[in-house]
Amino acid sequence: MANGWSLIVGLVFxxxxxxxxxxxxxxxxxxxxxxxxxxxxxxxxYLMWAITFLAQWHPLVQPQRNDIRHLH
Structure with a gap:
């Protein structure tokens, strides 16, 4: 499970x-x-891992589903 402690544990290591x-x-x-x-x-x-981890943990763009039919 991803949480904020992963960054600190990785940094300590x-x-x-x-x-x-x-x-x-x-x-x-x-x-x-x-x-x-x-x-x-x-x-x-460590920097590469942390940047990748944070980019997946808090994405800047929220994914949108295309298979939902919009009703007007």
Whole structure:
């Protein structure tokens, strides 16, 4: 069931993943690239999911049925 808590739970999960990515990134010359890649991809995935979720949860255009016969 879709509710407002889905956004918050998803955000908490992404923040935890980003924190883990920051501290658990492999040490070495490419550590900055690993951190940036993981954190940016997680943030982009969350934003895409959240925008899609909200667009379906509160649509801007209400669907209309065409199979209803109008009586004059």
């Amino acid at each position: 992404i923040v935890a993943f980003c924190g883990a990515s920051w501290f658990l990134a492999p040490k070495g010359d490419d550590q900055t690239i690993w951190r940036s890649s993981l954190i940016l991809s997680a943030a982009a995935c």
